[in-house]
Amino acid sequence: MGSKEVGRRDFLKYGISLVGTGVLGSQLVYPLDPVYAQTEKKGKIKDPIRIGAQATLSGPFGGYGQFMKMGAQLAVDEINSSGGILGSKVEIEFRDEELKPDVAAKNARYFVDDWGADFLTGLDASSSALGVGAIMGELDRVLIVTHGATEKLTENLVYKQGIKQIFRISVPVYQDGIAAAIVAKDFPAKRWVTIGADYEYGHTAWNFFKATLKKLRPDVEFVEEAWAKFLTSDFGAHITKVMAANPDGIYSTQWAGEAVTLIKQAKLFGVFDKIQTWMTPMGAAMDVLEGLGKEYPEKAWVTCRYWFQYPDTPENKAFVARFYKRWNKYPHYVSETTYSAIYAIKAAVEKAGTLSTPEVIKALEGMTLMTPAGKRYIRPEDHQAVYQVPWGRITHNPEYPFPTLTDLKVIPAEEYFRKPPFVEA
């Protein structure tokens, strides 16, 4: 990612602006609650404090895992070089979840029962997050999910089944479906279609999108759906099918390499000359931006789970600068979420003054944290971190070696996060 030249210039720019704010050397993730600082007790609690992390490290989505590792490593190194957590060093180990829930569950058991993990984090696939989530009551450690986006994790496992050990620091599928509809309501487009990812994520996101948009704009129609199975490489049939319905807008839930392939092929079919708007929720992920590069059409509206240019705060700028300095790359959203998750663990342990799981859960519930992605409030009911990520339109900015976002639309999280008791959409 990132040619060195451009990156260095950019880094300097950040560096200069940061000297002014004085935030470069300090901690970027910290709790904002007034109750904080209540504990200055005991000696060392346990050394080292161990965090078991999982990501997809192999196969077509292996790049995600590498980005997650970078974010995690940065946080761990920062914490250890500034005194650790209550004086204890932090140790992290990564395992490959292979996008398979049984493998993820086994890894979690290994981490807790054999390696001696005090916390678990990571997890890319929704099914892996659910597979590990299901056994967290039994393992009784705090798990902070940093990517897997299914609403079932927090709505079903935490809120309805009461598995309180589960937390999620990244935005769930509300970002992909509900926020997308709130953005789409201001577009002139009336006839919407989807080229959907034919699995839980694609269907759930499209259902949220339809339900929300229909409420906000009763005049829109949903005229066609084409579902592509996991790892599709030829979208010709899907594109032809939806274009036959003469749509104004296309909503597509492909991500990573599939999103790149789909958009390239849609261009070949001349889709972008015929439609008004294209929306791809995970289209602002670094891998898609780099994969499409200059070919990324400016009609595309995209988002992700953290956008490195938002918010415009000293904490975020310092994070991007530090990340760039360490890895010579701009942070992917999983880098930020995992970085923040590790700091959330630190904040919770410092607040609780112990590693006891019920105490740490209590410390995390209702906590507000300052993070690179902005203020995150951890809802006590479903343990979902509430913060907002903007939607934006693709633009080609010569300052960066990849396309960036413009016309940012920031919707307050309260408007698009589903709330307990989570009635059907």
Place this chain on the structure above:
Amino acid sequence: MKPYTLIGLCLLIVVLMVLPLLVSRFYLYITLQVLMLSLFALGFNLLFGYTGLLSFGHAAFYATGAYATGLILKNVTNSLIPGVLGGTLVATLLALIIGFFCVRHTDVYFSMLTLAFGMMVYSLAWKWRDVTGGDDGLIGIPRAPLQIPGGLSFSMKAVSNYYYFVLIVTLLAILLLYTIVNSSFGLVLQGIRENSNRVEFAGIPIKRYRWIAFVISGFFAGLAGALLAPLENTVAPAAADWTKSSEPILASLLGGIHTFAGPIVGSALFILLKETVVRHTEYWLLVYGIILLLILLGLRGGVVGALIQFKAKAKR
């Protein structure tokens, strides 16, 4: 069975019985995985090693057992035995239907048919979202208590309790399969493998025998899956994937397909090797693949087969 084999076996069972006192919860879990894969591979090997039919789709029965048990425990009864038995029964019924079509063919045609049926079940698990939960999987399966008629109820919340349940079920199932393969029925199956024409000329309806073997094989795969659901509390379509079907094949080949104990030894090797390699390198898939290749190429007849040959040579 020779006396010292019997003594060794008794020792092994005693060790397995006291295992929860000796090892941590994680190794108990690994042992559970070995037990479940053993059942799965033993059932598979009744078709492969004994009858000469290579199935590429046995995960269909494994997954059906797991999903059906999950659905029963979630929606019908919160009692372990009816859940596990019910799930196994559904898987067996499926084997009855799929087997009916598959045993009409042999060799690669049989293998391809089983692969096709296997992937059908996989697609069903993936797409029938209202029932299976799609790729998110069936979540919230309880590890139901073991209720025995007469009012006794044992909690299965602790893994060690569930371990004993799985261990006893597995031992009983292995005993059952051992009886089957050493009966005249088992002998006919081996006859079919060696020379199906001769067996047919002897007046034996080989298709029916293959069909019965297929159903028994499906029963064991289903039972393995049924035991999985309450342990993991979740079942996802990966349980029906063809890569899952390859696990009993590899385990059987590793251990040796022409011995009864081969698949059990192979299952233990398969899981323990992976567990060891994963700890040492991020590129475990490569290392693991090479080790499996070396064993498969170096020890013809698998580990158990090679041991028997070695002993025979030593005697001479």
